[in-house]
Amino acid sequence: MVTYYDKEIAGIVRELEKINAKFFKGVENMMGIEDVEVAPTPKEEIMARDRMKLYHYLPVTDVRTRTPLLITYALVNRQYMMDLQSDRSLIQKLVKEGVETYIIDWGYARPMDKYLTMEDYIDGYMNDCVEILKKRHNVEKVNMMGVCQGGTFSVIYAALYPEKVKNLVVMVAPIDFHTNDGLLNIWARSMDPDKMVDTLGNIPGDFMNLGFLMLKPFQLIFDKYVGFMESMDQKPVVENFVRMEKWIFDSPDQAGETFRKFIKDLYQENKLIKGEFELGGRKVNLKNIKMPVLNIYAEQDHLVPPVCSIALMDYIGSEDKHMLSFPVGHIGMYVSGKSQKTLGPSIAKFLKERDY
Numbered sequence: 001m002v003t004y005y006d007k008e009i010a011g012i013v014r015e016l017e018k019i020n021a022k023f024f025k026g027v028e029n030m031m032g033i034e035d036v037e038v039a040p041t042p043k044e045e046i047m048a049r050d051r052m053k054l055y056h057y058l059p060v061t062d063v064r065t066r067t068p069l070l071i072t073y074a075l076v077n078r079q080y081m082m083d084l085q086s087d088r089s090l091i092q093k094l095v096k097e098g099v100e101t102y103i104i105d106w107g108y109a110r111p112m113d114k115y116l117t118m119e120d121y122i123d124g125y126m127n128d129c130v131e132i133l134k135k136r137h138n139v140e141k142v143n144m145m146g147v148c149q150g151g152t153f154s155v156i157y158a159a160l161y162p163e164k165v166k167n168l169v170v171m172v173a174p175i176d177f178h179t180n181d182g183l184l185n186i187w188a189r190s191m192d193p194d195k196m197v198d199t200l201g202n203i204p205g206d207f208m209n210l211g212f213l214m215l216k217p218f219q220l221i222f223d224k225y226v227g228f229m230e231s232m233d234q235k236p237v238v239e240n241f242v243r244m245e246k247w248i249f250d251s252p253d254q255a256g257e258t259f260r261k262f263i264k265d266l267y268q269e270n271k272l273i274k275g276e277f278e279l280g281g282r283k284v285n286l287k288n289i290k291m292p293v294l295n296i297y298a299e300q301d302h303l304v305p306p307v308c309s310i311a312l313m314d315y316i317g318s319e320d321k322h323m324l325s326f327p328v329g330h331i332g333m334y335v336s337g338k339s340q341k342t343l344g345p346s347i348a349k350f351l352k353e354r355d356y
Contacts, residue, residue: 036243039080041092043103047132051107052125054132057091061098065355067143067166068100068133072126074149075106075258076208078250081334082147085243088335093344099351100137104129104150106252114201114256119280121258122157130157130164141166141291143351148172148304148330152266155312156279159288167354168289169347171296172330174304176311178270183215184303188267197256205251215302244335273315286312292320294350296333296343303330322350 047054071091073079082103083091094101104125109116133142144165146154151173158165179185196203213220231237271277277284293316297309306325313321324346326332326339333339 033239033242036239036246038085038243038246039083040086041083041089041095046102046136047129049125049128051109051113053105053107054129055103055105057095057101057103059098059100060095064098064100065143065351066100066137067139067141067351067355068102068137069094069143069145069169069351070126070129070133071101071103072144072146072150072154073104073106074147075109075121075254076149076205076251078247078252079103079105079147081247081331084247084335085240088340090334090340090344093340094348097345097348097352099348102129102133108252109202109255111201114197116255117257118153118156118261121255122153122160123280126153126157127161127164130161134164139166140164143167143169145169145171145347146173149174149262151309152262152272155286155289156272156277156284158291159284159286160279160282162288162290165291167292167294167351169294169296169350170309170312172298172301172304172309172333173295173312174266174308175315176270176273176308177267179305179307181305181307182302184211185267185305185308187211188263191263191268193260193263197260201256202253203256203259205253208254209249209251212303273311286315287317289316290318292322292350292354293318294322294324294347296324296326296347298330298333299325299327300332301330320354 042058043055044058045053046056071079071082073082083089086092091101091103106121130142130144134140141164144154144158144167146152146169148171151170152175154168155170155173155175158168177185177188228237228241232241265271265277269276272284273286275283275285293312295309295312297304297306299306301309310323313323326336326343328336328338333343
């Protein structure tokens, strides 16, 4: 006679067998992956200087925007997050929409790069790229899109060189750094960037990554891997997971002097919105930004809380300014299905309507 307990034990055994089979299938999937492809959208190298490279994405449409778009990503992590894979690529959507798209690849800082300043990045590399695009397309102004820290850089550039920027798109970019909505903003106020830079030179990418993970340790360290175990028997899921992990831990070191100024002048003293921030001896006046602006932010962003980005609208001089938000986190802006359908087309529409 089969008892209640016999049935329960049999059910447990079957469940363990399923878990065991899923685990070994997952191990098989993992072992079968030598590497995963990232940045699949075809591109050509236009210019290289030091560690920085400028790329142009090859057009796929006959009708394209007259004004080229220069994308500036953060120095943290790598720009291919926006072109992670074919079915999750903001870059690919922009190209398909006919946007002439260029992107800056900052490369990997070496020990000798610890002396690179924000002036070197913004007045040097970024301005050189703008001049190349102007000459290449025979235009007086270019479109700019800045992402995260690259958004802060692009805002500073647009304020210093408004005559060179036609339209400005800013995405998940910190502008008002004095908020208590984000743990990173609170932590940064207690940092000693002088001691860090004087001791380390460049700030190690692994150190930065550890700090980002500790902002949400249970979600980013434990929950993520528990969720992965649930689907590791599906090869596409494993490939997507490995692709994301590859990007997360592909973290360049930060140039010491740039890190020092970014933390002290922005995170700690909030000089940008106070009108006190200087670059190369020049005051950065956000009221100089009078070109059309599209400000995009993530409603669930724990790295750049919405209030940090939204503040931009109160300090610029533009009358043609718009905001766009998505119910996603910082990284979800580029890979989430919630934003994939509309983000690229919305940016393209904004630029095309002003491409005259």
